[in-house]
Amino acid sequence: AQSVTQPDIHITVSEGASLELRCNYSYGATPYLFWYVQSPGQGLQLLLKYFSGDTLVQGIKGFEAEFKRSQSSFNLRKPSVHWSDAAEYFCAVGGGTNAGKSTFGDGTTLTVKP
Amino acid sequence: DTEVTQTPKHLVMGMTNKKSLKCEQHMGHRAMYWYKQKAKKPPELMFVYSYEKLSINESVPSRFSPECPNSSLLNLHLHALQPEDSALYLCASSQDLSGSPQEQYFGPGTRLTVT
Numbered sequence: 420a421q422s423v424t425q426p427d428i429h430i431t432v433s434e435g436a437s438l439e440l441r442c443n444y445s446y447g448a449t450p451y452l453f454w455y456v457q458s459p460g461q462g463l464q465l466l467l468k469y470f471s472g473d474t475l476v477q478g479i480k481g482f483e484a485e486f487k488r489s490q491s492s493f494n495l496r497k498p499s500v501h502w503s504d505a506a507e508y509f510c511a512v513g514g515g516t517n518a519g520k521s522t523f524g525d526g527t528t529l530t531v532k533p
Numbered sequence: 534d535t536e537v538t539q540t541p542k543h544l545v546m547g548m549t550n551k552k553s554l555k556c557e558q559h560m561g562h563r564a565m566y567w568y569k570q571k572a573k574k575p576p577e578l579m580f581v582y583s584y585e586k587l588s589i590n591e592s593v594p595s596r597f598s599p600e601c602p603n604s605s606l607l608n609l610h611l612h613a614l615q616p617e618d619s620a621l622y623l624c625a626s627s628q629d630l631s632g633s634p635q636e637q638y639f640g641p642g643t644r645l646t647v648t
Contacts, residue, residue, distance in 0.1 A: 460621075460641075461641050462642050463637075520581075521578075
């Protein structure tokens with residue numbers, strides 16, 4: 420069975436500081452990995468995805484993520500955080516015989532200090 | 534147009550009411566999804582439609598009844614709900630369910646309160 424762990428429930432960073440959100444997955448084959456962001460009261464927006472190829476993936480809003488098979492990780496990074504990045508971040512893994520199901524992590528809440 | 538729209542934005546209903554949530558997309562996607570999301574939790578998959586046919590039902594109680602009248606529209610009919618059904622209901626769509634998983638495009642959600 421596939422699973423996703425986001426070890427950090429809540430992270431606080433200062434505006435302009437760098438950010439790394441952790442995501443560990445469990446999956447038997449090559450995973451399909453996603454990072455979504457959700458602002459309060461809104462739907463989820465895809466930041467980036469990894470299916471295959473280059474393990475460093477660029478996304479929207481200046482985010483990137485690196486797939487590390489040896490560590491079963493897909494951590495999200497941003498070099499300089501803006502106040503508007505404060506939101507909930509979900510890592511998700513999809514795959515297997517049922518393409519309709521993605522498994523989401525529990526999320527990490529990002530707070531940005533001025 | 535990469536937008537998924539949902540109406541209404543907010544809904545308050547009593548336990549004996551019947552109401553419907555609506556979702557629409559014009560991206561030509563053939564897979565559409567309903568999720569339920571409680572505060573500070575990830576979305577929980579409820580239903581998936583593929584080419585207007587119900588593909589996945591995650592053992593959702595029958596008081597929730599999905600409907601996909603055409604490839605652009607997805608409804609969720611609500612009847613005799615319980616207060617614990619209060620949540621944000623999210624609709625999403627993706628290209629289809631064939632082959633690899635694809636990214637899903639989410640609507641803004643309907644905030645449902647059951648009184």
